[in-house]
Amino acid sequence: MTTFQATRLVAARELRAKLRDKAFIFSTLSFLFILIASIVVPTLLESGPTKVAVTDTASVAPLQQAGMEVQQVPDEATAEQLVRDGEVEAAVVAGPRVIALEDAPGDVVDALSTAPPVELLDAPAFNPALAIFVPLAIAMLCYITSLLFGLQIAQSVVEEKQTRIIEILVSSIPPRALLAGKVAAMTLLAFAQILVLTVIALVGTTMTDIDSGLLTALRPALGWFVPFFVLGFIMLAAIWAGTGALAARQEDLGSTSGTVQMVVLIPFFAVIFLRDNAAALQFLSYFPFSAPMAMPIRIFQGDAAGWEPFVALAILALTSVALLAVGARIYEGSLLRTNTRTSFATAWRSRSTVS
Incomplete structure (x- = not known):
């Protein structure tokens, strides 16, 4: 051999x-x-787009552009009730003001905020x-x-x-x-x-x-x-x-x-x-x-x-x-x-x- x-x-x-x-x-x-599991579980845990009740029609466009699901309601009382019932994560009413249950919804506030455009000279690829x-x-x-x-x-x-x-x-x-x-x-x-x-x-x-x-x-x-x-x-x-x-x-x-x-x-x-x-x-x-x-x-x-x-x-x-x-x-x-x-x-x- x-x-x-x-x-x-x-x-x-x-x-x-x-x-x-x-x-x-x-x-x-x-x-x-x-x-x-590390690939599948995060995908399964994603809750989908943020749901927001809106009475202020001027806020609809920026929220939708931010990828949120907008539900228009007739008045502030209805919007507040949807927040309390857990049907939406936040509500935007006249003012505009943002209504939430316990924590301030940062993504909603960011979508409604006005910020100057930013140009990255060396933007990361990912x-x-x-x-x-x-x-x-x-x-x-x-x-x-x-x-x-x-x-x-x-x-x-x-x-x-x-x-x-x-x-x-x-x-x-x-x-x-x-x-x-x-x-x-x-x-x-x-x-x-x-x-x-x-x-x-x-x-x-x-x-x-x-x-x-x-x-x-x-x-x-x-x-x-x-x-x-x-x-x-x-x-x-x-x-x-x-x-x-x-x-x-x-x-x-x-x-x-x-x-x-x-x-x-x-x-x-x-x-x-x-x-x-x-x-x-x-x-x-x-x-x-x-x-x-x-x-x-x-x-x-x-x-x-x-x-x-x-x-x-x-x-x-x-x-x-x-x-x-x-x-x-x-x-x-x-x-x-x-x-x-x-x-x-x-x-x-x-x-x-x-x-």
């Missing part, structure tokens, strides 16, 4: 195992449910609130997926060591083929999950009243997010497998994987808290561990020059190759040490025992 055939065999085995895993299926369905939400969503998606799937790789390696199955596997399959198969399978599953979530999000936003400007800004950001995420995940996957191999039992995994968890956690918080700092975010978009989050965010915000993603992706690719070699060496050097937890230095020196 060639190394490629062995890798494909291991990857197929890992895929079958995960697709039958109830915890994996439940987590995937939970992500889908949360995403669909709702400014989305400029905060989208970067958070990109960073969260990258962080959670890398952490969850990375931990699953480490747990799978520990399980094979703890049950001594690894000794049987290594007798017929090279350790590097085992590692490559696990990394390939988990990368494919992580990418498939993100792809499904992205498609649902795009379809859902298309079906709702979302700004077309947002979709225009999202497309290049999501297009670049794919290669950045795949390379970033591969970079970390081998390290996750190596830290899993350092542990002899599931109880050891917390201590052996602590460093790699910080490698995932710290860049995430750096991107979140420094996303409004242009210089810091530019640096983070080139730093390999934060580039899969920071560069797509800069592309979405329109702050990245056309050549920058290519340079950042090249740096990420070179780092991925280097860390794949490090992860493979740690994995090979600690794979058959099943009696106790293995130190990093011992695993690095012991590579030749399983090669």
Whole structure:
């Protein structure tokens, strides 16, 4: 059996195992449910246009132009009664005066107010609130997926060591083929999950009243997010497998994987808290561990020059190759040490025992 055939065999085995895993299926369905709910629920909660009772005919036109549902009534007493009965949210009577039940209806007051026209020289292409939400969503998606799937790789390696199955596997399959198969399978599953979530999000936003400007800004950001995420995940996957191999039992995994968890956690918080700092975010978009989050965010915000993603992706690719070699060496050097937890230095020196 060639190394490629062995890798494909291991990857197929890992895929079958995960697709039958109830915890994996439940987590995937939970992500889908949360995403669909975040799109559907706000739409369902929308109460429609504001209903306003009007006695002052001069107020009808500005209220209708503001998208409100206007109900003309003959007198102030009728308008006030409609407000008390909850039939309308406010009433506009002679004066003009606005009548409401408990809170001042700001949208009605704004519609009746006279304001000078405003010309924006650099108008945003979409709702400014989305400029905060989208970067958070990109960073969260990258962080959670890398952490969850990375931990699953480490747990799978520990399980094979703890049950001594690894000794049987290594007798017929090279350790590097085992590692490559696990990394390939988990990368494919992580990418498939993100792809499904992205498609649902795009379809859902298309079906709702979302700004077309947002979709225009999202497309290049999501297009670049794919290669950045795949390379970033591969970079970390081998390290996750190596830290899993350092542990002899599931109880050891917390201590052996602590460093790699910080490698995932710290860049995430750096991107979140420094996303409004242009210089810091530019640096983070080139730093390999934060580039899969920071560069797509800069592309979405329109702050990245056309050549920058290519340079950042090249740096990420070179780092991925280097860390794949490090992860493979740690994995090979600690794979058959099943009696106790293995130190990093011992695993690095012991590579030749399983090669």
